[in-house]
Amino acid sequence: MSHSNSEESPVFRRGGVVKADEDRQQVFDAFRRWGYYEANLDPLDVFPPLQQPDLEGLGGEAAEEARRIYCGTIGADFMHLPEPERRRWIIERLEAPAEQVDQQKILERLIRADLFEQVLQARYLGSKRFSLEGVTSLIPLLDAILDAAAEHGAESSIMAMSHRGRLSVMVHAACKSPHEVVAGFEDVDPRSVLGAGDVKYHIGATGTYVTSSGKEIGIHLVSNPSHLEAVDPVAVGRSRAKQTRYGLRGAYVDRSQETLNKVVPIVMHGDAAFAGQGIWAETLNFADLRAYTVGGTIHIIVNNLIGFTTPPHQEHSARFASDIVKRQSVPIFHVNGEDPDAVVRVGKMATEYRATFGSDVVVDLIGYRRHGHSEVDDPTITQPRLYERIKDHPQLWKIYAENTGIDATGIAENVRKEYEEEQTKARALKKIPHLRKLPDYWAPYFHGRYKPEYEVNTGLAREKLGEITDGLVRVPEGFHVHPKIVKLLEQRAEMGHGQRAVDYGFAEALAFGSLLLEGTPVRLTGQDSQRGTFNQRHAVLVDTETERNYLPLCHLSPNQVFCEIYNSSLSEAGCLGFEYGFSRDYPEALVLWEAQFGDFANGAQVIIDQFISAGEDKWNLPAGIVMLLPHGYEGQGPEHSSARLERFLQLAAEDNMQICQPSTAAQYFHLLRRQALRPWRKPLIAFTPKSMLRHPDASSNIEEFTHPRFLPLVPDREVRDASRVLIASGKVGHELRGERRRRKDTGTAIFFLDQLYPMPRAEISAAIAEHPHAREIVWVQEEPGNMGAAGFVLPRLERMAKAAGLVSRSVKRSPSASPATGSAKAHEMEQKTLLSLAFTTAGNHDN
Known part of the structure; x- marks a missing residue:
């Protein structure tokens, strides 16, 4: 990478001694570029400095000074940044005299972090807690970040981390009372847990952190699963939602850095996961994208140089776990975790950098892990020499007390006594405390089980629909619209x-x-959601001469609220996690994520399994995210046919989500409005059409938009007193009605099951009762028998048929390992056979 600023150009000298009076700038440039390789970063010396040939022959006063700055306990990796002003900013702060830090406070925080773990170890020997010991300087690092963030206007911080050190962060950063956190180790009444609950090191926490200057910051530690890094986009999405609240100006959202500084996302990673998992990289890519930017995320790698039993050379190819970050303009500050003063200085500098430039920044906090992966592990089996060294290594607070000359005896005694008393309080508890509470903006909304009183009318008057239409088709004067869009x-x-x-x-x-x-x-x-994968949306118009964008939905009325429609990055897990997070902190909004094709949701399965389907049950955290998944068998092959209904239906239980496939345009209209207007907040999985987007059979008369509500089951108004009832969902239902017309069949009624879950049993039974002479109920789907809704619908439908004295059967493709055939002709043959079998007599076996 070349730089126009000649003052910062590097030198590449090999051999020979550079005399003291030679170019000081060139000497410093060499250390700025390569010095972090030779920095003293590992407290145990198992990760020694890597000598650089470009620095080998540099001597004299300038080299000594540069070596002290760039090869000490801070290794600054920033010369890859293409912006000269950002490099200059970092250089000025690194090369200025070090600021004084509050060593008394640092010592006390180190004591608290260490003794908290020791008390747990003594009282709950054999329990998993994923100790922070070895990197306890994370706590003063967070102190420094939060102190600096508050000075730049921060009022809230969204934190995300995995299990390592989580309990300590709950106490020392989220400021929960120790006995509330310790209660998770006690055998209290299990009925006090809402829903299924989760283990103590996955639970989130909310609290208030008071900075050194007395300012308060609301802390939100996000609940997370054991799927490492999956929480990253969720935390950033939550941050974006909270920042939107601060920046709300009617239809406009102020996203100035001043506004974004009010909410600071802090994401903590393990070194092995940071190097190995892809979802954090998807999240990092959001940094400068208009749809996702949060004015910078502070990343902390809690780097203990091991992943469970795996050493660094087996977990990442680069020297540092953080090296992949350098694909973007993001600085990395490696710091020795056993130099707390340096850790605090780096934390302040990283926070100020984020506030100044609105950029992500990475702090690589390097320490070690005092125990095994969990406290029940014996690490000496796989790392005997390392743990021989760790066994004799003193706690950091003792090292720091000795280095600073501060007597820590009294502080340690008082802290230990305090934590032991807190443990006693925990033992006396009868119920597990709730460590987090929903923000006040959730007060108008309900979650848990469905109740009929949550229903609302969603229809609109013809006049109102006409007014909205006029706004949607209006374009500003002088805007050049593409001829196809004019039509x-x-x-x-x-x-x-x-x-x-x-x-x-x-x-x-x-x-x-x-x-x-x-x-x-x-x-x-x-x-591609602005236009729509299938050319159906065109929410954002593009001027054919200037390529200026115009979003009519943002210009309907001076009094409207904001609308955001963006093309996402080419990511599923990261993007869906972000939108789920946004919906968690903006329940008033209709928040939708659309897959290009429904099967692309496969790439986000962890988000679906761990957050969308189970988040409320595990953590009592509702969300109203909408997933739009194009689905339907049209001969496009295995990859673009199925959105995998079966997977979502397998996850469906306890009213945890809504799974729908609207059969008409009006049904889709009512479904979206229902999701927004009902006070019941649940994820909505909407399987949307492809070939039926403009099909006459699936289009709707404007009068249908005035109807009161979405219909979970759409009965058949064309056939009275049928002898056969077919029930289908989605495109195949329209094809069945087309086949009925071709056959001139007047004895078969066809119902659309537009809501698969919660299954509308009462509506189905009532619709069947309208056909008293029906002999059979047939479930018809175009998916193979081991896929689609059959496994979920059939057992329930069979019970209803039996209760009504009817025969039940099903028609579907043969079980298949692949969702669909790759041959268009084979698809047509299969579809014809399927439609024909649906109209055969009840004596036939299921297909």
Whole structure:
């Protein structure tokens, strides 16, 4: 990488001694670029400095001074930054005299961090706690970050971390009372746990941190699973939502750095996970993207130079776990965890850098792990020499007390006594305390089990639909619209005024527009979502001459709320995790993530399994995220046919989510409005069409948008007193109705099951009862028998059929390892066979 600033150009000298009177700038440039390789970063010396040939022959006063700055206990890796002003900023602070730190406070915090762990070890021997010992300087590092953040206007911090040191961070950063945290080790009443609960080192916490200057910062430690790094995008998405609250200006959101500084995301990583997991890299990529930026995330690698039993040379190819960060303009500060003064200085500098430039920054805090991966592990089996050295290594607070000359005896005695008393309090508790509470903006919303009183009317008057339509098709004067879009806008004007059937794309726009005018913000992101994968949305118009963007949904009324529709990065896990996090802290908004094709959600399975389906049950944390998953068998092959209904239905229990496949444009309209307007907040998994997006059978008359509500089951109004009832969901239902017309069949009723979960049993039973002469109920799906909704729907449908005295059967593709055939002709043959079998007699076996 070349730099235009000649004052910072590096030198590449090999051999020979550079005399003291030679170019001081060139000497310093060499150390600025390479010095971190030779820095003294490892307290145990198992990760020794790596000698650099470019520094080998440098001598004299300038080299000595540069070596002291760049090869001490701080290794600054920043010369890859392309911005000269950022490099200059770092250089000025590193080369200035070191600021004084509060060593008395640092010592006390180190004592607290260490003795907290020791008391737990003594009282709960054999229990897993994932001790912080070996990197206890994380606590003064967080102190430094929070102190500096507050001086730059921070009022809140979203923190994310895995299990290592989590209990200590709960006490010392989230400021929970030790006995509340320790209660997780006690055998208290299990009925006091809401839902299924989770282990103590996954639970989140909220609290208030008071800085050295007396300022308060709300701390939100995000609940997380054992799937390392999966929480990263969730934390950043939550930060974005909270920043949006601070920046809200009606239809406009102020995202100045001053506003973004009010909420500081701090994400703590393990070194092995940071090097090995991809989702943090997806999250890092969000840093400068308009759809996701949070003004910088502070990343801390809690680096104990081991991953369970795996040494560094087996877990990452680069010298440092952090090296992959250098693909972006993000500085990295490696620091020896046993130089607490340096740790505190780095924490302050990293925070000020983030506040100044709105950039991510990485602090690589290098220490060791005093015990095994958990306290029940014996690490001497796999690292005998290392743990022989650790056994004789004193605690950091003792080293620091000796180095500073501060008598720590009295402090240690008082802290130990305090923690032992807290443990006694924990033992007396009858219920496990709740370490977190939902913010006040969740007060109007419900979660838990569904109740009928949560229902609301979602229909709109024709006049209101016409007003919204006029705003959606209006473009500013002088804006050059593509000829194809001109025609589209003309057609949409006809749709909204009842002169043409409304398709899915415009039904969605009407839903969004109506919600924005009623006070519900809308945020939609996804791959190519501004236009839509299937050319159906066109939410953002592009000027054909200037490429300026125009989003009509943002210009409906001066009094509307904000709307954000963005193309996402090419990521699933990171992007879905971000939107889930956003929905967690903005329940008033309709927050949607769209997959380009439904099966791409496979890449986000951890987010779906651990957060969306189980987050409320484990952590009592509701969310209203909407997943839009294009689904349907149209001969496009195994990869673009199925959104894997079966996986979501397998996860469905205890009213944890809603799983729907709206059969018409109007149903889609009502479904979106229901999700936003009901006070019941649950994730919505919406399987959306592809070929049916503009199909006449799936389009709707404008009058259907005035109907009161979404119908979980759409009965058949064309056939009365049928002898056979077919029940289907999605595209195949329209194909069945087409086959019925072809056959001139008047004895078969076809129902659309638009809500698969919670399954509308009462509505199904009532619809069946309207056909008293029906002999059979047939479930029809286009997916293979081992996929789709069959495994979920059939047992329930069979019970209902039996209760009504009817025969039940099913029609579906044969079980298959692959979701669909790759041959378009084979697909057509299979589809014809499937439709034909649906109209056979009840005597046939299931297909």
